[in-house]
Amino acid sequence: MKYTIKNIARYVEGAMEEREQSYFEDAVAIDPALREEMEFYLDKRSTLRMNMWPDPKKGELVDTLEQMNEKYFSEKGGILSPIKRLLGRKK
Amino acid sequence: MDTTNLHDDQYYVYALLVNDRTGIEEIYSRFSGKVKSFIIKNRGTVAEAAAIFKETLTELFLLTKYKNLELTCPLEPVLLLLCQRKWIKSKEEKEKLFAGVNEDIKKTVAYIEEKIKDSERYKSILSTFTPRCKELIETTFSAGDLDALAKNWKIMPDYMRGKRAECMASLINTAELLKEE
Incomplete structure (x- = not known):
């Protein structure tokens, strides 16, 4: 299955069901491109967090x-x- | 960023992170003078120099906290260049400031500027999203109670997490598309 940014978002934001989550984690383990996409998502997530709300x-x-x-x-x-x-x- | 060889000046970055007055005072006593003279020489005031210095240090704090900023070069040229480039408005003049600067320092400054710019861009794009998307993302990042929000909106928490994923994916896609334009 080809994962998109939407799937990555569903995984990171805790919106996947257990089985879907497990398939996704297996895919991340063997697919360097997906891992890279995941890192990209997390990087943008922390960028968004960085300067947006009072700390x-x-x-x-x-x-x-x-x-x-x-x-x-x-x-x-x-x-x-x-x-x-x-x-x-x-x- | 290559963070294999941390510079000793990482100490200053940690001082900002933990609000260590001794370290912060050292940053001021060692580096504020050059920033002040540069801005005054370029038709600025002492108050403007102070504001730029404070803003840059606050950005370094945010990058250290949320992006694990790690210095592989001395802080002084990085700090000075960041403040100078913030003050100088012309693109050409900004580039000139990089002339003869060591590659590592240049990379660090460019990295910091890019992340700050990105963060502002994301913030501005989010402001064009639906109020629900904004509230959902704000609640997530301000460590607010998502379950309480779900209750308030009369939706199931699982559905809410799905909506949050949709908003986040859409925000990132939009931001990247606009970046390419």
Whole structure:
């Protein structure tokens, strides 16, 4: 049987019945092209997952990055900032 | 990507993954300066440089978490090129940034950019799908309760899994067809 992306999707998304699943797994074991298609499907699935829904860990990281941004990208920062401030005052 | 020879800078990528402040601070102290000067030299502001740096680090986090990004080259040129290419709008100028760059670094940057672009493309294609397809896929990826959704829609969970497979296959087919055009 020639498997398509629809069959792969049915397998990965848990929509196959037990017997169909077993036939499919046998086919994957012996068919490198099907294995490649399966990897392709899983790759696209994780691509879709990656940037689509809020990830609490991403939120925590963004908090850290914002704090670091304040420290390293501050307009007031830099070694010369005290001198610049003094010069600014003289004006 | 060839991940047989992991670079020591993979440490920084893991630091992003686990939100390790020490490692992240090191990324900032070592690499943020060059990004800042590049963007300022190219008519940007410090705030814009900060935003680009943060966005790029967040993308590296996502790629590490969902695509197992593994560095086989140093992080500095990768990070710098990603930020520079994000800032520069002209295609030609973007290409020029690759001049003289080591093949491994070029491949890594291209891989990261492609995956991010792909992810945005998939997101935009999904937005044109039926509300049911969207809800089904969103519930799946947000670890929501599919059985509860099936109950709400008054359909059997098995039928729902079949529908989800249909939506996913159709999304991937559409995305690949549009890519070829």
